[in-house]
Amino acid sequence: MKHILALLFLTAASVMANTAHAENIGCVSTTWRVVNNDKVCVQSFKDPDIEGVACHVSYAQTGGISGALGFAEDPSRFSISCRQAGPIVAKKPIPKKQEEVFTQRMSFLFKGLNVSRLVDTENNSLVYLIVSEKVIEGSPFNSISTVPLMPWGTQAPQFQLK
Known part of the structure; x- marks a missing residue:
């Protein structure tokens, strides 16, 4: 059992190390406690690999004593909006398959909010998909946002696919 928990911890740490860092914008209270x-x-x-793309994520956060202590499991309700915020420049060749770009824990150990980037080559767009994942069972709740690969001023997107 100790080895399984250590493996889960190392896996979570490696995933979190490869994803973007989030800035807190703010919270709005929904239920008084x-x-x-x-x-x-x-x-x-x-996006950690593509300059010029900014995303905003909203999510529900459980309050109460268990929420304050970090032990509450937050509900799988969220939304995402991604936009071009400057010239689009890929820092490395981008794989055509899905790639995880952001992860946030939604419970102490077993639940996470994950954002993946997919490339829609036919429509010349990036697609960002947010889902909830659990160790045992995920959630069907999801949200997407697309960013068309367009010029910024006179600068064309600098983008290479693997």
């Missing part, structure tokens, strides 16, 4: 209200929070992150 004596200790720590339930909230909807917004964070922003930039």
